[in-house]
Amino acid sequence: MKYSEIMVRYGELSTKGKNRRSFIMQLASNVRQALIDFPALKVHADRDRMHLILNGEDSDLIIPKLQKVFGIQNFSPSIRVEKDLEQIKQTAQEIMKEIYTGKETFKVTARRSDHTFEQTSDELNVTVGDAVMDCFPDIKVQMKQPDINLRVEIRSNGAFLSYETILGAAGLPVGTSGKGMLMLSGGIDSPVAGYMAMKRGVEIEAVHFASPPYTSEQALQKAKDLTAKLAPYVGQIQFIEVPFTEVQEEIKNKVPEGYWMTITRRIMLLLTDRIRQLRRGLIILNGESLGQVASQTLQSMVAINEVTSTPIIRPVATMDKLEIIDTAQQIDTFDLSIQPFEDCCTIFAPTQPKTRPHLDKVHQYEERLDIYGLVERALANIKVDQILPESPQDQENEFAELL
Ligand SMILES: Nc1ncnc2c1ncn2[C@@H]1O[C@H](COP(=O)(O)OP(=O)(O)OP(=O)(O)O)[C@@H](O)[C@H]1O
Known part of the structure; x- marks a missing residue:
């Protein structure tokens, strides 16, 4: 699958209060260093998440390297599309066509940080869920621990769809302890x-x-x-x-x-x-x-x-x-x-x-x-x-x- 970005969730950082900023900066610098062989890749770290913008770099090569960086709880490769309902539905269908084998249960988890978007998170859950069911009428929806959790995030710079959560190496970013x-x-x-x-x-x-x-x-x-x-x-x-x-x-x-x-x-x-x-x-x-x-x-x-x-x-x-x-x-x-x-x-x-x-x-x-x-x-x-x-x-x- 051709991903456009990887969304990184921080590990123990969340418990570090005032040090949080320096921890995140160190993690961003460690990620840049670990991925130095991918010059087009850009790292944007904010308070809650880090976003790796791939700019065409190969996620299959990046993922194993990212799994070795301490301070990352988990991460999700995602596909960016315009904030347009038709495009979001179509991409959700394409993802499901690639990963659904006829057996898995699923749910959609939508999140909206851009509140100007035309649908609320709940409405999006239904819209995208319906789009998937149009393609696979027999697919089972399961709210608790579904096999596939299709995430849709509406942010200021686009809509991001992901379904995988890959475990990181956990721990603390190297360099934060001296x-x-x-x-x-x-x-x-x-x-x-x-x-x-x-x-x-x-x-x-x-x-x-x-x-x-x-x-x-x-x-x-x-x-x-x-x-x-x-x-x-x-x-x-x-x-x-x-x-x-x-x-x-x-x-x-x-x-x-x-x-x-x-x-x-x-x-x-x-x-x-x-x-x-x-x-x-x-x-x-x-x-x-x-x-x-x-x-x-x-x-x-x-x-x-x-x-x-x-x-x-x-x-x-x-x-x-x-x-x-x-x-x-x-x-x-x-x-x-x-x-x-x-x-x-x-x-x-x-x-x-x-x-x-x-x-x-x-x-x-x-x-x-x-x-x-x-x-x-x-x-x-x-x-x-x-x-x-x-x-x-x-x-x-x-x-x-x-x-
Ligand atoms: N040549 C060496 N250079 C650097 N440190 C050494 C060297 N030899 C031993 N040490 C340090 O002393 C520790 C204990 O050494 P010891 O000889 O008991 O273990 P080892 O079997 O050589 O190595 P290890 O403990 O890494 O399995 C090592 O773990 C290492 O930290």
Whole structure:
């Protein structure tokens, strides 16, 4: 069906009182960014709804992208016609001819914001309903939960007909809650943590620690590909690659094996916090989940967390692994995450990491390291890349390479 516009209904925005205006502006900007590949499309946001004027752009390509924008409850693609009863009736009939299979019940829901229009909403319900029944005399009308709800809206700039309500991604528009640094490994959990944070409005930047030559180019690429899977929710994500080889070699040479993991994680966190300060983030996010591995016991978390007072949000902390996997599958990161490229933590993993590290020992071993120098050198060599959503073209190319 050739739609002329998509009408967007806001999600939780309605409960946000005074902030409403800035929320709507952020959502409009996120929608524009997500649909940047459709130059003719125009976005008009008003207090209650947002209207995407398609100007000939293809709604089939736009809809999947719009479904990833947080802050949208649902949306309806609609057809615009002149505010003329004959045209409205005819379009209603055309829509029904396309979607009615002989079984569905239906009703018409008319709404009139232009009160100069010749019929009231109730009258329009009857007029359009009769027009449909002229075409399909046996069709059943049902007021409560009909299979097809044919909506007619009379606004100042035309009459709009729609029948579909497509669920949006809900949540809050990304950017309305400030910025957080997401510690992104190549695992299953951290991309899910990033997705969940974005859903609550947090803008994320991905921080990834790489230890070449111990970690491969593919491991780095995997982290970037995971970032590209998260990018459609915002349009683009900054990816910060932190060189971590020197830190890990120093730890391996100077710290007893049982404490490698704790001290590695402390320095990762310290570095992430410095990057956060430099890039004006407010919080740190990671994919830690309670009790999965040695680094994620409560005692370990306390020892690692000691290096900063910055809030660390752990969106998946209390989720079961199966729940996390479920979300990873929904957001299409799972298959990438399980690719077996060695991460910097796996390569330098001690055989028996301390699950209950003692802070006095941690401090004692850290004395052996020039932490200040290690941190400054790593910071001086970070690389920042802008990661864009994977385009359908890239996906085709990847597929072609496999053939
Ligand atoms: N190389 C890395 N770069 C950035 N962050 C990392 C890295 N390794 C671990 N982290 C952070 O520490 C958290 C816990 O790491 P851990 O090694 O226990 O999990 P993982 O299996 O590597 O990854 P995930 O938790 O994402 O499944 C990760 O979720 C991530 O936030």
